[in-house]
Amino acid sequence: MKKQRLEKVIGNMGKMGLRQIIVSDPLSIFYLTGISIEPGERLYSLLIKDDGSAVLFNNRLFPADEVDGLKIVWHDDKDDAISGLAEYVSDGSLGIDKKWPAKFLIQLQEKHPGIKPVLGSAAVDNARKNKDAEEIELMRAASRLNDTVMDEVISLLEAGKSERKMAGMISELHVEKGADSSPGQIVCYGVGASEPHHEPGNATLKEGDSVILDIFAPVNHYWCDMTRTVFYKTVSPEQKKVYEIVKAANLAGINAVKPGVPLKDIDYAARKVIEDAGYGQYFTHRLGHGIGLDVHEPPDCSAASDAIAEPGMCFSIEPGIYLPGKWGVRIEDLVVVTEDGIEVLNSFTKDLQIIY
Numbered sequence: 605m606k607k608q609r610l611e612k613v614i615g616n617m618g619k620m621g622l623r624q625i626i627v628s629d630p631l632s633i634f635y636l637t638g639i640s641i642e643p644g645e646r647l648y649s650l651l652i653k654d655d656g657s658a659v660l661f662n663n664r665l666f667p668a669d670e671v672d673g674l675k676i677v678w679h680d681d682k683d684d685a686i687s688g689l690a691e692y693v694s695d696g697s698l699g700i701d702k703k704w705p706a707k708f709l710i711q712l713q714e715k716h717p718g719i720k721p722v723l724g725s726a727a728v729d730n731a732r733k734n735k736d737a738e739e740i741e742l743m744r745a746a747s748r749l750n751d752t753v754m755d756e757v758i759s760l761l762e763a764g765k766s767e768r769k770m771a772g773m774i775s776e777l778h779v780e781k782g783a784d785s786s787p788g789q790i791v792c793y794g795v796g797a798s799e800p801h802h803e804p805g806n807a808t809l810k811e812g813d814s815v816i817l818d819i820f821a822p823v824n825h826y827w828c829d830m831t832r833t834v835f836y837k838t839v840s841p842e843q844k845k846v847y848e849i850v851k852a853a854n855l856a857g858i859n860a861v862k863p864g865v866p867l868k869d870i871d872y873a874a875r876k877v878i879e880d881a882g883y884g885q886y887f888t889h890r891l892g893h894g895i896g897l898d899v900h901e902p903p904d905c906s907a908a909s910d911a912i913a914e915p916g917m918c919f920s921i922e923p924g925i926y927l928p929g930k931w932g933v934r935i936e937d938l939v940v941v942t943e944d945g946i947e948v949l950n951s952f953t954k955d956l957q958i959i960y
């Protein structure tokens with residue numbers, strides 16, 4: 605087991621008044637054990653108790669190496685897997701992972717009526733919010749890879765290549781350079797760029813398009829995520845103005861990050877730049893999201909967030925302006941909160957670029 609991470613989780617359980625939790629998010633199990641399995645519909649759950657014991661319930665279809673401090677209870681498809689788990693849980697409060705299927709929880713309640721299920725994922729989610737040195741190094745490496753891919757992607761933009769074609773090329777580049785996978789890249793041309801989560805389609809580049817490239821992938825399990833907007837052949841005065849506003853908002857967000865600052869204030873620092881420029885109604889989403897083993901995870905960097913920046917937190921700063929029916933601009937970097945400020949994980953240029 606990853607001992608320090610397990611200790612953090614047990615500390616959090618204590619604060620939540622929990623003596624036992626069931627962890628089922630495969631990413632959280634990986635975080636604690638180093639075992640990476642996608643179990644589909646089969647039972648795959650890690651029972652953690654506050655005495656430090658950890659038992660993994662796993663199907664024989666998914667081999668796993670032995671892990672120090674971890675007991676593995678194997679089952680196969682003909683076994684009543686939940687009965688095995690029911691023997692290990694104790695009466696009283698039992699923290700349940702927010703992603704644990706109801707079919708398991710209901711069976712467990714039938715077999716072990718003495719348990720009192722409560723939502724328990726925060727014990728692990730809160731630990732995962734503050735990345736340790738090993739994780740930050742992996743986040744840096746992932747974003748370095750993404751910087752390289754962005755550079756190549758921009759050079760591949762040309763007339764006749766559809767958004768969908770470009771999205772596929774980004775995925776190929778990611779994997780070629782060492783990403784674990786690269787699903788669903790976001791490429792938007794012109795009017796497509798006026799929708800923050802535009803689905804890449806058959807549109808091809810036209811002179812004067814803004815091009816949003818939002819590229820993301822897990823690398824050694826940790827995600828990178830960066831957005832750049834470039835212009836094809838020409839840039840109008842309004843596009844130039846909006847680009848500089850979004851860039852200033854991105855920098856204002858970055859400059860606001862340091863330990864102790866509420867994340868909602870970071871959102872506001874960036875949002876204010878866009879509001880003051882008169883485009884507030886066109887910045888239609890939160891400033892950013894936490895990232896790590898998952899591409900979107902706590903903490904949320906929005907007006908509704910109650911999180912306070914702490915060393916090791918890692919999130920995106922991604923302001924945008926989307927003009928309905930016209931075009932849009934978004935600029936996104938990943939940042940890590942350090943002991944005395946911030947480290948920006950992306951170094952790819954944010955200077956306005958016109959592609960020919």
Ligand SMILES: [Mn+2]
Nearest residue numbers: 829920922936
């Ligand atoms: Mn993002």
